[in-house]
Amino acid sequence: xxxxxxxxxxxxxxxxxxxxxxxxxxxxxxxxxxVTFTLPKGQxxxxxxxxxxxxVSTAKLxxxxxxxxxxxxxxxARITECTEFEKRLAALEGLQQ
Numbered sequence: 001x002x003x004x005x006x007x008x009x010x011x012x013x014x015x016x017x018x019x020x021x022x023x024x025x026x027x028x029x030x031x032x033x034x035v036t037f038t039l040p041k042g043q044x045x046x047x048x049x050x051x052x053x054x055x056v057s058t059a060k061l062x063x064x065x066x067x068x069x070x071x072x073x074x075x076x077a078r079i080t081e082c083t084e085f086e087k088r089l090a091a092l093e094g095l096q097q
Contacts, residue, residue, distance in 0.1 A: 035065055045077050 039048045049070055056066035 035061060045073050045080075049073050 040051055052061065052066050052069045052073070055061040056063055061069070
């Protein structure tokens with residue numbers, strides 16, 4: 001099929017030339033710009049979330065990056081919660097022995 005498209009492209013068929021280019025070049029995906037953002041250290045996840053929202057509202061971060069950061073903070077909260085439950089459970093099991 002590529003031979004047929006190549007022949008048509010050489011004959012001046014713009015559609016065939018475009019089809020060859022589409023098949024021979026990879027689709028380029030947009031690359032997100034890297035953003036540097038410092039979260040407050042030593043504070044809770046709520047303070048960090050407010051810092052992200054403040055950065056979005058003052059146009060220091062784009063809304064999509066802000067949403068990604070808040071989702072990451074929510075995931076950290078879930079992981080922290082599971083770790084704390086494991087520690088509490090281990091302590092309770094130690095008391096029962």
